[in-house]
Amino acid sequence: MSEVDRIHLICDISLIHTNSKWRYPGSWEGYPMYGDPGLYFEIARILERGRFDGAFFADVAGTPIVNGSMDDTIELGVAWPRHDPIPMVAAMSAVTQHLGFVTTMSMTYNHPFHTARMMASLDHVTRGRVAFNAVVSGFPQEAQNYGYETTPDHGWRYERASEFQEVMAKLFDSVEPDAMVWDRETGRVADPSKVHRIDHEGEHFKVMGPLPVAPSPQGRPMQVMAGQSAAGIELTARYAELQFAMGSTDELRAAHRKTLDEACLAVGRDPKEVNPLWAGYFDVVSDDYEAAENRRKYLEQFPAKAPHVFLSQWWGLDGYVMDPGGTVHETIAEVKRLGVGPNWGYLDMALRTTPPEMTIEEYALDRLDDGTGFVGTAEQIADRMESAFYAGGGRGGFMFAPRSGVPAGIERFVDEVIPILQRRGLFRTEYEGRTMRENMFG
Ligand SMILES: Cc1cc2nc3c(=O)[nH]c(=O)nc-3n(C[C@H](O)[C@H](O)[C@H](O)COP(=O)(O)O)c2cc1C
Numbered sequence: 001m002s003e004v005d006r007i008h009l010i011c012d013i014s015l016i017h018t019n020s021k022w023r024y025p026g027s028w029e030g031y032p033m034y035g036d037p038g039l040y041f042e043i044a045r046i047l048e049r050g051r052f053d054g055a056f057f058a059d060v061a062g063t064p065i066v067n068g069s070m071d072d073t074i075e076l077g078v079a080w081p082r083h084d085p086i087p088m089v090a091a092m093s094a095v096t097q098h099l100g101f102v103t104t105m106s107m108t109y110n111h112p113f114h115t116a117r118m119m120a121s122l123d124h125v126t127r128g129r130v131a132f133n134a135v136v137s138g139f140p141q142e143a144q145n146y147g148y149e150t151t152p153d154h155g156w157r158y159e160r161a162s163e164f165q166e167v168m169a170k171l172f173d174s175v176e177p178d179a180m181v182w183d184r185e186t187g188r189v190a191d192p193s194k195v196h197r198i199d200h201e202g203e204h205f206k207v208m209g210p211l212p213v214a215p216s217p218q219g220r221p222m223q224v225m226a227g228q229s230a231a232g233i234e235l236t237a238r239y240a241e242l243q244f245a246m247g248s249t250d251e252l253r254a255a256h257r258k259t260l261d262e263a264c265l266a267v268g269r270d271p272k273e274v275n276p277l278w279a280g281y282f283d284v285v286s287d288d289y290e291a292a293e294n295r296r297k298y299l300e301q302f303p304a305k306a307p308h309v310f311l312s313q314w315w316g317l318d319g320y321v322m323d324p325g326g327t328v329h330e331t332i333a334e335v336k337r338l339g340v341g342p343n344w345g346y347l348d349m350a351l352r353t354t355p356p357e358m359t360i361e362e363y364a365l366d367r368l369d370d371g372t373g374f375v376g377t378a379e380q381i382a383d384r385m386e387s388a389f390y391a392g393g394g395r396g397g398f399m400f401a402p403r404s405g406v407p408a409g410i411e412r413f414v415d416e417v418i419p420i421l422q423r424r425g426l427f428r429t430e431y432e433g434r435t436m437r438e439n440m441f442g
Pocket residue numbers: 057058059060104133134135136137138225226227228229230231232233244245246279
């Protein structure tokens with residue numbers, strides 16, 4: 001494996017049907033709204049034509065309560081509806097040959113046996129093209145769907161996630177790669193000496209095993225993690241191959257890569273085995289005029305009362321009635337005093353980056369157009385990607401969502417940005433391998 005790799009690209013299509021994105025002029029044209037897989041098939045084919053590594057579906061299985069009720073959430077479509085992404089991944093894999101898929105499963109509410117079995121099965125159905133985003137869930141209404149009063153404590157969630165990973169690793173190893181026999185003559189299916197019970201007994205799980213799935217094309221489906229806390233980075237370093245990372249400037253990316261390197265070395269892993277995919281969005285335009293027009297169209301798609309509803313949901317302010325005219329600083333002081341909301345990291349970031357007089361409404365609008373965007377001409381976007389990629393250590397790549405409509409916004413990236421990256425030798429012209437891991441690490 002060389003020191004510097006080529007850029008890898010995942011397209012985030014989780015929210016194209018919600019959070020007002022479906023209203024962007026030209027989006028979903030010719031397709032009935034979510035539920036019909038046609039648009040997803042078209043996107044999958046476009047991404048494969050662009051030699052993308054994969055498509056990503058985030059997942060949070062709760063309906064946010066905002067300002068004391070679910071009404072705004074449902075009426076404005078804030079992270080709602082959210083279907084389980086796994087059936088769509090299976091369907092999209094049938095219309096593609098090479099494109100990979102990252103789908104999300106919670107280590108807080110699922111069971112590791114179910115998760116390992118589902119992912120190994122999906123690895124078969126996609127012919128080795130699946131990775132999963134293993135998350136430590138933070139949103140209170142998701143907790144309430146799984147029988148908890150509210151989100152369990154951060155430390156508890158990471159302890160469970162750590163044992164969850166330990167169990168999955170044992171399960172994936174419980175069937176040796178050459179265990180299957182499938183001998184038509186004798187009727188012998190597998191060699192029992194190569195299939196092992198795991199007999200795991202821990203604090204959170206008791207699992208006999210083995211995994212009742214034949215070894216899948218990737219052996220262990222790839223894993224992505226996105227926790228940004230110290231515990232999240234440690235777990236990523238131990239078990240993941242990819243990390244969704246945040247960083248709006250090259251300095252922040254370089255600092256994050258350094259933290260990840262140190263975490264990998266601390267657990268005895270080569271940092272080259274764990275690569276960041278920088279989260280952000282893209283919008284390819286012809287000039288500054290089109291960039292401004294697209295920004296206007298993007299912000300206009302949100303109904304008037306939506307921005308602070310989004311903000312309340314991002315901050316996880318379960319039941320707290322937010323005054324859009326109040327200042328960010330006063331609101332956060334009150335939120336902390338009341339002890340609501342699990343995402344204090346976001347709150348601290350907001351305090352650091354806002355002037356004292358900024359209102360919630362202004363901040364919410366600002367967040368909808370945050371600094372992680374790659375907006376510009378194809379050449380400008382390619383330049384920024386190149387610099388961001390090297391700042392992040394020259395490995396990994398990007399996990400980008402389209403900001404303008406779908407599928408046209410994605411198609412424009414594929415037709416205009418990808419050829420520039422290819423000419424610069426920064427991006428593949430053909431898929432390297434058969435499985436997602438071979439393409440990402442081959
Ligand atoms: C780019 C990105 C994507 C994420 N996707 C999801 C998701 O789909 N579902 C979810 O519950 N959490 C998601 N998260 C949250 C993290 O995976 C993580 O588990 C959470 O932030 C708690 O960990 P932390 O306290 O270590 O940050 C995402 C985070 C990032 C940065």
